[in-house]
Amino acid sequence: MRVDIVTIFPAFFDVLDVSLIGKARDRGLLDVRVHDLRDAAHDRHRTVDDTPYGGGAGMVMKPEPWGETLDAVLGEDAVLIVPSPAGERFTQRVARELADERQIVFACGRYEGIDQRVVDHYAARGRVRLMSLGDYVLNGGEVAAMAMIEAVARLVPGVVGNPESLVEESHEIGLLEYPIYTKPASWRGHEVPPVLLSGNHGAVERWRREQSFERTRRLRPDLLPEDLRGES
Numbered sequence: 001m002r003v004d005i006v007t008i009f010p011a012f013f014d015v016l017d018v019s020l021i022g023k024a025r026d027r028g029l030l031d032v033r034v035h036d037l038r039d040a041a042h043d044r045h046r047t048v049d050d051t052p053y054g055g056g057a058g059m060v061m062k063p064e065p066w067g068e069t070l071d072a073v074l075g076e077d078a079v080l081i082v083p084s085p086a087g088e089r090f091t092q093r094v095a096r097e098l099a100d101e102r103q104i105v106f107a108c109g110r111y112e113g114i115d116q117r118v119v120d121h122y123a124a125r126g127r128v129r130l131m132s133l134g135d136y137v138l139n140g141g142e143v144a145a146m147a148m149i150e151a152v153a154r155l156v157p158g159v160v161g162n163p164e165s166l167v168e169e170s171h172e173i174g175l176l177e178y179p180i181y182t183k184p185a186s187w188r189g190h191e192v193p194p195v196l197l198s199g200n201h202g203a204v205e206r207w208r209r210e211q212s213f214e215r216t217r218r219l220r221p222d223l224l225p226e227d228l229r230g231e232s
């Protein structure tokens, strides 16, 4: 999979060299390229923003540097992702969809955002998705892009060593994951639930299912059908 990132802060993405993503790059599973938007700003100050038409606070990213950069970066069947608090919600389902793509391009906006015509132009030519991580506001798209890249990359076959570890995770089965424990069996007076030490695989399975369900009901009832949410 190829991932392109357009940003005025390329250094944000230096951390993609480490951990699983870095290994996946080294092994050729991911081809990640970071592009500095200012390389397409041709005035002396490498300006990428200007004041908003119609007035208002803050600055807006100018369309020309985006056009020049995205024309050069977007391949034939690429999907353009624009991180934005005004986008659709990024979920595990979206991550799975994106994991099947050949090329994903992230357009990381700063300031008040990118001139709307950039999105309109590329939406007319190909696929564009505005994506929000959640109902809060970040300073720009970089941190959101990083989160999405990690969520998508680990679903690309071969990136995560043991694919079974992906199956039971929170959100893959529509529930939150059950609590997990390792040695020692007793720590600071907190005991590992005895069923996990019982060797009874059926009982362990049942306990985990119950825990997933109870945790979801307590913390994220919105994930459950209404008749299973219980009171609260």
Ligand code: ADE
Residues within 6 Å of the ligand: 083, 084, 085, 131, 132, 133, 134, 135, 136, 137, 138, 139, 140, 141, 144
């Ligand atoms: N940019 C600013 N806030 C954001 C959010 N919540 N999700 C995605 N991109 C953003």
